[in-house]
Amino acid sequence: MIIVRPITQSDLNDLHRIAVESGHGFTSLPVNEQLLNQRITHAEKSFNKAVTQPGDEGYLFVMEDTETGKVVGTSGIEAAVGLDDAFYHYHLGKVVHSSRELNIYNTVETLSLCNDYTGASEICTLFLSDTHRKNNNGRFLSRFRFLFIAEHAERFSETIIAEMRGISDEHGRSPFWDWLEKYFFSMDFPTADYLTGIGKKVFIAELMPKYPIYVNLLSKEAQAVINQVHPKTLPAIRLLEAEGFSRRGYVDIFDGGPTVEANVNSIRAINQSQRCQVIIGDVQSTDNYIICNTQVANFRATQAPLSYRETAQQVVISQAVADALLVKEGDWVRLLAN
Structure with a gap:
């Protein structure tokens, strides 16, 4: 039988294996045993904590095949993001440059650094091993979280978000990050992604451009991947869109992948x-x-x-x-x- 349960310290080796399998761009699972151990400890405290309103709790679950005793997947919920560490996004906006006298009207897309999702609950860390991508296991591993939220509503925010993995290749190269790296960061995407995953986010505030970036100034390759998801993430975003999640113009600051959101009361699985x-x-x-x-x-x-x-x-x-x-x-x- 396939079950989902809260993670425990005995799952550390399995979680490390999953972190390796997940590859580049999976920020919430850094390949670092000490940090994974800390995340498990935090999850255990969160599950055992009496809660009346969402705080810094992080609920991490594992999918277990009881016939083999093997952990084959993981899935998580963060109760309220950005309360301890700043939670950054780019927001896609528009600036109009016009001259009535010259009869010129140009609309330019911009990317503005923001913390708009501070306090929102986040569904995250969804990964299922190839061996068990069958029998609706992936759908189950995503949707059960809405039952947990529905049953324990006091633990979560009214706004639920999910960051979707953006475009990067098998070597961890992100076209979006390549442009930022060239002009602002001087570090490659896997390094930046890893530092964020281990909680070292100060460099973002220190090095990220403070003013809106004009999208048309980015390389063509970078522009092409803004608000696009990794091919392996397409099933996940389609499932969330079917639940009522939508894009509101927020994208990841590293790979340009979209963030989707929904009001907790409008999520189909919760209502049904x-x-x-x-x-x-x-x-x-x-x-x-x-x-x-x-x-x-x-x-x-x-x-x-x-x-x-x-x-x-x-x-x-x-x-x-x-x-x-x-x-x-x-x-x-x-x-x-x-």
């Missing part, structure tokens, strides 16, 4: 999820659902067929699914058709 009471028995249906318990520190989620009794707010699940979710008859779960 149902809270039901558990009955353990024989399941007649073959329809697959994402189903999770209502806990935090002992959170569990899985995909399974179930019998849904809508009028009674009850759901029939097998004993094996109940065991995987750490629930017993009479407990409550949250479910979503997958």
Whole structure:
């Protein structure tokens, strides 16, 4: 069975392996055991913390194949970004240069450095190993987070964002960063990406141009990748757009990839999820659902067929699914058709 659960210290080696597999541009998982260990520690504290409003909590989950005991993916939620470290984006805007006398009217796109998403909740760190990219596992690994948010709304902001990986090649070269590197930073994209991943962001404020950048002054290669996603990220952004996320003109300061956002109350998975009471028995249906318990520190989620009794707010699940979710008859779960 495939389950999702909170990460623990025993998952460090698996998380390091996933960080290596994820490659360049996956800022939230630096290939650094000490920092990964710190992130796990922070996640454990977050899951065990009593919370009444979002703060610096970071919830990191892993997907486990219980037949092999192997961790095959990871997925996370940051409760409120930018409270401790500045959270930077470029915002795409426009400047108009016109002269009525000369009958000239030119509109120029600009990139302005901003911290507009400070305090927003972020879904992040989504990665699934190639071996398990089947059976809707990727969809499950993304969507279960909305059930966790719906069940524990006090822990999250009204605005939910996701930064999508921008264009870079197999060597970590980003056309967008190449231009910034040439004129402002004098360090390559993998180095800048790594420094950000380990929390060393001061250089951004120190070296980033303070005034809006005219997009038409960038190289053609850099212009072409602004607001574009990495080919491997296309399924992820399509899924989020189907949930109600949209682009609002914010892009990553390193690779130019888009950030998408949604109000928590307009996210489809949250609105369509149902809270039901558990009955353990024989399941007649073959329809697959994402189903999770209502806990935090002992959170569990899985995909399974179930019998849904809508009028009674009850759901029939097998004993094996109940065991995987750490629930017993009479407990409550949250479910979503997958």
